[in-house]
Amino acid sequence: MTHFGALFRFELAGARRTRTVPAFAAGFGLASMAVAFIGLSAGGVMEVQGFARTSVSLLQLTIWVVPMLALVTGALAGAECHELELMATLPVRRESLVLTRWLGWSVALGAAILVGLGLAGGVIGLLAGTADAWRYLRLIGVALLLLCATLSLGIWIGVMARARLKALAIAVAIWFILVIGVDLAAIGLLALLPPSKAGWWLSILLMADPVDSARVLGLSLFQTEVVTGPTGAALRRVLGGAGSWAIVAALAAWTMVPLAMAGRRFARSDL
Amino acid sequence: MIGLKELHKSFGGRRALEPLTLDVAGGEVVALIGPNGAGKSTTLRMLAGLIQPSGGRATIGGHDVVTEAAAARRQLGYLSQRSGCPLATVVGDLAGLVARVREVPFEQAVQSLARAGMEDRLECTLGELSGGQRQRAMVELATLGPVAALLLDEPSISLDSEGSEHVRDAIRQARDRGTAVLFASHHLHDVAVLADRIVVLVQGRVVAQGTLAQLALAAGVPCDAGVTDSPIERIYQVLVQRGRTAAPRLTIVRENAA
Numbered sequence: 001m002t003h004f005g006a007l008f009r010f011e012l013a014g015a016r017r018t019r020t021v022p023a024f025a026a027g028f029g030l031a032s033m034a035v036a037f038i039g040l041s042a043g044g045v046m047e048v049q050g051f052a053r054t055s056v057s058l059l060q061l062t063i064w065v066v067p068m069l070a071l072v073t074g075a076l077a078g079a080e081c082h083e084l085e086l087m088a089t090l091p092v093r094r095e096s097l098v099l100t101r102w103l104g105w106s107v108a109l110g111a112a113i114l115v116g117l118g119l120a121g122g123v124i125g126l127l128a129g130t131a132d133a134w135r136y137l138r139l140i141g142v143a144l145l146l147l148c149a150t151l152s153l154g155i156w157i158g159v160m161a162r163a164r165l166k167a168l169a170i171a172v173a174i175w176f177i178l179v180i181g182v183d184l185a186a187i188g189l190l191a192l193l194p195p196s197k198a199g200w201w202l203s204i205l206l207m208a209d210p211v212d213s214a215r216v217l218g219l220s221l222f223q224t225e226v227v228t229g230p231t232g233a234a235l236r237r238v239l240g241g242a243g244s245w246a247i248v249a250a251l252a253a254w255t256m257v258p259l260a261m262a263g264r265r266f267a268r269s270d271l
Numbered sequence: 272m273i274g275l276k277e278l279h280k281s282f283g284g285r286r287a288l289e290p291l292t293l294d295v296a297g298g299e300v301v302a303l304i305g306p307n308g309a310g311k312s313t314t315l316r317m318l319a320g321l322i323q324p325s326g327g328r329a330t331i332g333g334h335d336v337v338t339e340a341a342a343a344r345r346q347l348g349y350l351s352q353r354s355g356c357p358l359a360t361v362v363g364d365l366a367g368l369v370a371r372v373r374e375v376p377f378e379q380a381v382q383s384l385a386r387a388g389m390e391d392r393l394e395c396t397l398g399e400l401s402g403g404q405r406q407r408a409m410v411e412l413a414t415l416g417p418v419a420a421l422l423l424d425e426p427s428i429s430l431d432s433e434g435s436e437h438v439r440d441a442i443r444q445a446r447d448r449g450t451a452v453l454f455a456s457h458h459l460h461d462v463a464v465l466a467d468r469i470v471v472l473v474q475g476r477v478v479a480q481g482t483l484a485q486l487a488l489a490a491g492v493p494c495d496a497g498v499t500d501s502p503i504e505r506i507y508q509v510l511v512q513r514g515r516t517a518a519p520r521l522t523i524v525r526e527n528a529a
Binding site: 010017087089270271 | 345351353361367368372373409412
């Protein structure tokens, strides 16, 4: 009943053929090259930035672009599930249709991130040396974790919304909330709660936002508490060194829970 | 092979299909006819597991389509009235998936598509095909492999005469292989030519069922033996009109009523 491999091959082939994947790879490659090449020009220095500076610069781009792309792609892919009538009449589980759809897009877009950032990383390594290359590699890891989580969330949105346009609108609204809304909520919490209580609430708020989680996880690469913002600083106070693992666990949960909800919903939907 | 017992469906408070009982044996072709909104597609979609019945039971090969969905779908071929797949789907990818799931060689899927004139369109998306080409390709994929029960929702829609003949051939071949075929159609000529039995649905109710001769008798329309002189249009009009004006009074023509 599973035919998981056949479904995965089908979904991966479909995702691979879209223009999104090469465009995403080219976009990330060009962005990282641009950051590496012009990052120091504002200071009057014309040389290629190393991996450490490039990683910091790219982190902000990653936590804005990856969720947007993944939420939109996921929402459209999720809404499209309701058009899979032929597949739904094959001896396969509907949950498998959702899971393989997520997996196909995760692999395709993940490969785009790896290719885009990987090629740029190769050029940076050749021109600026390989010092701090591990930071760059971990940045790629953070981008992949964020991709998996927000793609899953997007698919859930799409399955719930059914219609593409509605799914797209909800995905953009959710992106806005995750990227900006939660920061505003954190500021509000800080203003309302005493510092002794704010720590836990801010940590929970951080876990509740995969984008903020990825941002703090990315900044933790640089062992700096100052720039992680109120939620990141609170997490470090509350959980100490285990904070990074807690964030990874939160991102894993953000991947699995929406996916399970989407599969469950789709399995019970009338097509 | 296909069994419906008191199967019914409501959408919200609206009854889309009144309790329907019907059996289709292996090697038999049964047609569902009726005006738009009569419940034809709803019946097929419940059998295919695409929508949940509100009550009653539907089986494919003796397996309940709700509680034994896997076993039921293993024997099922289904053609949707819609495209059935996103239009960005590549024909070859789809054929590959259906072949793998139905456990037949990919070459067999390609041969099937070649019968529909699609052998050089494997790299095309469904959206790049014409409506007729798409329909023919989907008919071939619906009948690919060990299909014991075939459900076709408007199989001749958007087809020219050549395409319609291709679909009729596919249905005949399925019947000859012992497949139980249940199809819904507005093409009454196809119905007259193909169906061993006809079920007339109006507003979710069965107003008549039987062979063409039995329906002619019920409608009071002379039934000539020749297909080209088939009075099915007249029979259809009489029965549908009767169903609309006196929907609660069902005219069920039994097998032995002729």
